């Protein structure tokens with residue numbers, strides 16, 4: 195069963211933004227990036243700002259040619275900075291990063307791959323771009339296998355209901371693969387994501 199399109203569909207239904215101009219950072223050129231297809235771009239909404247040291251992925255983009263950036267994302271950089279300045283200072287938020295294309299987009303038998311899951315993030319800290327909370331899954335960088343094509347890496351922020359304790363089951367913690375983010379959101383009454391963004395990349399040797 196393909197879970198990717200479902201996740202995409204419910205997020206797209208939420209706001210359905212057209213794709214914006216992708217952000218270019220120092221040392222890179224326009225041709226290193228491509229905007230996402232219309233349907234992939236519709237995933238991005240809510241103004242979520244996600245940035246790695248030399249790469250701002252706040253706007254939906256494909257890292258199409260810049261192999262060095264692909265390599266840095268996989269091997270050098272830790273967790274990105276995540277900022278959302280529309281959140282309520284007094285509320286708590288959950289952040290997840292998933293790959294719906296594990297091991298590849300045409301047959302994602304291991305989807306979703308859970309790359310990062312932090313809950314109980316105070317709105318005030320998310321406004322400052324600090325992901326400080328209870329880490330349920332440590333950040334693991336995008337490492338798409340060789341010859342597996344482009345993978346989507348999706349970041350989603352949910353508002354947590356007050357006094358709701360979010361946890362992973364033993365079964366869920368036993369593997370990063372085959373995780374169902376929608377099931378997690380449903381179980382803890384998280385509703386729709388308040389913001390989401392995704393970027394595409396592939397193995398740096400391809």
Ligand SMILES: *[C@@H]1O[C@H](CO)[C@@H](O)[C@H](O)[C@H]1NC(C)=O
Nearest residue numbers: 297298300301302303341342
């Ligand atoms: C995609 O993954 C499936 C399932 O693991 C595998 O059988 C198939 O060969 C892969 N296809 C490509 C193009 O890598």
